[in-house]
Each structure stands twice: as structure tokens, then as C-alpha cells.
Amino acid sequence: MDRLEALKRLLPSKVDTSPSERRRHGKDEGYPGEGEVLAVVYPEGVEDVQKALAFARETGVAVIPFGAGTSLEGALLPVGEAISLDLSRMNRVLEVRPEDFLAVVEPGLTRKALNEALKGTGLFFPVDPGADATLGGMAATNASGTTTVRYGGMRANVLALQVVLASGEVLELGRGVRKTSAGYDLKDLFIGSEGTLGVITRLTLRLHPLPEHVHTLRVFFPGVEEAAEASYRVMATGLPVARLELLDELALRALNRYLGAGFPERPALFVEFHSSTKEALEAESALALSLMEEAGALEVEAAKTEEERKKQWEARHQAYWALVHLFPGHRFMITDTAVPLSRLPEMVRFAQGLLEEMGLVGNILGHVGDGNFHTLVPVRPEDYGKAEAYAERLVHKALELGGTCTAEHGVGLRKRKYLPLEHGPALDWMRKLKALLDPQGLLNPGKVV
Template identity: 70%
Template sequence: MQGLLKGAFGDRVSFSPAVLEAHGRDEGYPEARPVDAVVFAESAEDVEKLIRLANEEGFSVIPFGAGTSIEGHLIPVERPAVSLDLSRMNRILEVRPEDFVAVVEPGVTREELNRRLRSHGLFFPVDPGANATLGGMAATNASGTTTVRYGGMRANVLALEAVMATGERVRFGRPVRKTSAGYDLKDLLIGSEGTLGVITKLYVKLHPLPARVHALRVFFESIEDAAGAAYALMGAGLPVARLELVDDQALRAVNRYLEKDYPERPALFIEFHSSTEAALAAEREVALELIEEFSPLEVAAARTPEEQKAQWEARHQAYWALVHLFPGRKYAITDTAVPLSKLPELIAYAREQMEALGLEGSILGHVGDGNFHTIVAVGEEDYPKAEAYVERLVERALELEGTISGEHGVGLRKRRYMVREHGPALEWMRRLKAVFDPKGILNPGKILP
């Protein structure tokens, strides 16, 4: 295989042990396994060529964006396995401000796109914290802090082009705001974790930068009060742009890591986007009235862009701050989402179970979407306890009509819960996989148990 890939891709293929190792790991899965080769695609033609070779030679192909996924999406299961690194396909092909559309290659990162859009007064809202690629974000149906207002990847990718397992390049969808023309295969490719096709181009939806922004931090006595207040804000139909829960443990970690002095109490980090100062003031007033019912301990405002940037940096760095607080430990991260009214109940259960199992960790996340993460940090010998905790939380979320993954995806780690979530629908997913990828060359072993 080495000679064949070398002949086809020249210096765009690597067999260096460090490169093979770096492409067989991610940011959260506890195991890593080096891949057998890494091809750095520079064009859609490179992708087509690799997929055709995979068909002829029978190796598997694992698309790779920025490598920030956390559920084992990139770890090879079947041999030989070639990682297809798309980070060099990083051209912003077109910005069409008049249509609020940009056309990008899959290796463009969200930060790079937003830098380019600023001069047009536009932005791309999906914000998973990590500086992921647009291709990787589409493949995991990523979302983030602004999803409560602007939606996740399915809502913000209008059309895409992908190389299918046959090696054909196909466009799915049209760059329009709505369509009723046939089966929505664009949305099927989104969230398919590289198992149905390799995304080579995306038409993404842009939004005007908000004219007025106001951010708040509200600290509470208990996490139950914080969760209750979040539900009250959503229940009132307030158009919050961000509504994040950050617990006392996460704030303790952030204070140490970023040298901040936030009160170490459960908090809601909130942001409003409006077109006028009057509308912003009215929304803030209603929000504060609703929050008052939950006896907040302190309310702090972030008015300037610098203060707002600092507030959201604290939220985005919370995971790394926790890793820093508990050096050398292993982490188990949950990603459940439940119907909004069930959120306070599941958060209380998460806290109770963490205490019952004697685990140290933190609860934080996108509560405006009914989605939150718990991160437990354990020593090697306590890892089974962390797994038991994840199992309990997943079970309870499913009982509450929730999902095992609000945004991180399935990868390897969550495959074992798929049958419990989907039941007979899982068999239809298997049939789909067989239609799209009959030889099983695209990221085999992921999603489907």
C-alpha cells in the first residue's frame, strides 16, 4: 500500500510515526491507535483518487478535520486504515453578502471564516468552543453556545458537496433558505461522522453581526436554582443568544487557570443580541425579573466587547481549566440532552449521582437547548466508577425522552447506547450505511454498534 499511495500522492502522503500517531487520537477518547498512512488532500480530485484506490485495494478511509472530536471518531477499527486529512483544503471560495452565504472548503476553521466575514458585518454562528473545521463540524452536526438562537450545523449548512464511497462527487441541497424538493440527503450527510461520504465543499448560512450585545453572569445558591432560572427564561420565550450553565467547580478551575476571581457558585452566563438599545434593555429587564424568583446571589454585566470576550473565554476554557485542575486523571464526559422541562430534574440527578459515587467533576453546558455536559475526573483505578456514572445518566436521560448525544456524536464510545436510543430504527440506519457504502470503506466501526 505504501508504494501505491506514494505513487498517487507524492509528498502529500506521510508514514512518519509521529504523524500516524497524531491522526489516530482525539481530544477526549482514552485510547489512541496509529493509522497506517495519512494523505493530505489539497483538492476534491485528491479525495476522489483516494476513495477510488480504497475501493480497489480494500483499505478504509477516515476523514480528519482538526482532530478536536472527543468520542473516538478518528480511532481506526479496521486495518489497513488511511487518515484523509482535509486541513489543507482551507480556501474560502466565495462570500456572497447579498445572499448571506459563504462557499468554503471543508478544512476552513470557524475562526478563520469569522475573521474573513467581519469586514462584511457578518458572522457564522456555530461555535463548539474548539477551533474545529467546517467539514468536521458538519460531519458531527456540531453546535455550541449560540445554538439556542441561531441553530446548529444542520440549520446553518444550506448545501454541500461530498465524494461518495464509489468515488463520485455529488452535490446535496441548494443554497436557499428553504426547499421541499425531495429527500433531504444533505441533512443525512450532516452528522454522519465520515461514514457516508467525504464532504469537499459547504454552502453555509451567514448572519448579520448583532448591532447591540449585552452579556450577564448570574450566580446562584444552588445548581437547581440556576437550572430553574434557565428554564424560566426559555419558558418566557425570551430570544436569548446564549444561555450557559457553569457550575462552582468549573468556576474554581477557571479562576485558577485564567487568574480570574469569579464567585465560585453555580452560574448562568447569558447573552442578548438586539438591533436597538431599547429592545436590549427591555429583554434584560424581563430576564432579571424572571431570575429574581430564584434568589440570585449576584448579577454582573459585561457591557464592552472586551468584557464579553473575557466572559465567553472563561466559558470556553472551562474544559481545559478542569484538565489543568486535575492533572494526570482520566475524563468521562457526558453530552445528554432532554426536553427542556426535564432539564432541572436531570441536572439534580447528575449532581446527586456524582456525590453518591464519590466522583469529582463539573456540570456545564448549553442549558438553553436542554443539553449539558458533566465531566468527571478520575484516577485510573476509579475509571469503572466513571463509566457507571455515565451509564446512569444516559439511562435517566433516555427515560426522560432525551438523547445520548446533544452534539458530540457517537464515535466509538457511545455505540453501545445506540440500540437503547433508537430501537428498530437502528436497523434502518444499518441499511442506509449498506446503500451508501456497500464495501464499508468509510470510517468503519463508527456510530453503528
């Protein structure tokens, strides 16, 4: 019997072999290459995942877990024959326990759908990578976003996981408690593993109280280096900043054209404070402003209404698409380095100077409160190699400063070559763990290690 016919019999009405879906599931949003999977499987429960993995073991066809397809580093591209395991049908909120500040969800649920389900509880789930990604995919890539500086990324907000191994065995990892010291922390091994160690089938997530008082600012500077220096000064005080984002003049120009935003076209910090009292909020905001003015701030705008606040952060999340709109017909290299906070101004200065040195146009923006920023470099397809050379030099500089090649986007295919530099002999132990948990190399092979 043909392999795909056998797969369809094993999982009736849950297998799609149409060319359009096979191509859609063989690429992501940021990697220049594209592939095509043999088929797309839509499991509706743990047993379906186990059946798909049994098929993989019997046929040697790889399995690539798929959420919303919003990853950026080539993690979804097939390396050899593979099926895509699209978990979007496993999208239920299984349990909300407001008294324990947690929710139990399936991996195909998106972050926006979870927060919609939490309305009326006084709680929210804070991790916001911009795209409306699935929570399973966010855990698999250890996603973060604008609120990470206050609330942490996925690793800080996942209490427990259910994971299916390549063998079909189901593991329950972690507990629905704030802390535990019981044994090795296998849960965190799977967070950020990009589907190479197991398939996440359930998540227990930490929830947070909605802030009672919110103050949102836009602070403009003469240059990105001054903005980076201001962000470091604010973080060095220990102020409880909820969001601290850098956008350069190119980002704001693109947003003005794309959204009609009306922002001054100068480098800016988008800043937000969350507090339980109005008095604390005012004191924290005033101190932060004085520090930013010392670093060279030129102008301050406050979001006066809830609608204006939402528009400001929606604009930040749309920065990539605004740049795509500004440079039609271009490909984009999106860098993702992070350095210790004290080295951030130096790293930003290097990134900007390197763009000028290499004759490239680029947009610097990112989560500078975490020491993490992105450079979006648009180039014509024939010049993509030049953008790759830029990204490589940027990574080497970040590692030289004690940083990392990727703070949130993950490794995928693009950044594998940097792991020996970043991890040294520890990389061999990562490979041993991969071989132990997936001896046939069936789970998203060729990625990460």
C-alpha cells in the first residue's frame, strides 16, 4: 500500500495532501528557502499524535510540529522527506483556575484566543511575540515579546507540559505550582527545543493580574545610541518597567506610511509602566523620564486614552510588515542578537555603523529592556548574501560581548553554525540528548543541533 494512503487510513479526514497545503507547511515567514512536505496531518488529540509518530517510526518519514507558521529561522522547512503535524485543531481551553492564576490549554490555541477566554477573570497571559502565534509553538521556540521585561518569556510562564516523545510515550513534565525542586527540570528542556525532542500536546500556563494603572509614553531621541543608553539607565534603576522598546527613524517612517500613525520620525523608546496604585505609577514614570532626559531625550508624548495606548503597541507589532510594505520586492534579513544590558549601547552603535560600512539600509528595533534588538535589512534577492554577511558579523560581535546569537527567534536552520561558538563542548551534550530522546532522528531533523 502507498505510504500516504496508509497514513490516510490511519488518520481518516485528518490528512491533507493538496499541493497548496504541502507548500504552505514547508516554509516560515523569515527564512529565504522553501520546501514541500509529503502531507499535512491535523491531529485532534494525543492519540492522533501517537498514530502520526507510529507512522514515522514505521516508514522513516520525519515529523515537523507546526503551529501558526510564524517562525523566522527555517525551523519548519523539511530536510528530506517529512510530514507536517499541524496542531491547530487542538485548540481548546481545558481549564481556567483564577484562584491559582493558571490555565490549562491545548497547543493549537493562540495567545489572543486565550486572553479572550480570560475576559472577566481579571487575569491575562502576557507573552506577546507580535504574531498571533499558537501557545504550543510559542513554547517550542521559547517566544517572548514586548512585555518580557516585566513578565518574562514562555519559559517563565509555562508551569507544566504534556509531551509525546518520538517513541509515542507520553510524559507529564512540571507541576501546576509556582516552584518545585522535585528532580531534573525536564520541562524546560522541551521549551525552546523547536519540536526536535517531542511534540507538546498540553500546556499549563501562569496567568497574571491585569494592571490597575497603566502609563504609556513615546520618548524621542537624536539617535539610536542615545535611546539605547537611556534604556540602560532606566533598567539599571530596577524600575518595574512593563515594556521598553526601541524603534529607529526608519521604523517610524515605515509605520507612518503603512498605518498613518503620525509619529515624529526620530529614534524613540516606547515605554509602559504597570502599577497597582496611581501614586507609584506617577513616581516611577517621573524617575524614568528624568533618566531619559539626562541621556538626551528631545520630546515626550503620552498615550492619553486606552485606544491610543492599544494603537501604539499595535504599531510596534506591525513594524516588520510596515517595512515590508516600504520595500516591495525585497527579501529581509532579521537579526536577533542580545547582549548584557551594559553592552547594549555599544552593540547598537556597532550595528548601525556596520550598516553604513557595508552600504546597507537597515531598521534597528527591539526589546532593549532585555538587551535584545533586531536589525531588519531589506535587500534585493540577488544581494541576500550581503545581508547574510552583515548578520554573521553582528552575531560574532554579540558573542564577543558575552551575548547570544538568538534571544527569541530560535536556531532553526539559519543559526546552527553559531552554536559551537556559543556553547562549545555543551553542544555535544545537546546532541546526545537529542539522540537519546529521538534515536531515529524523526522529530524535525536537521534543526538546532
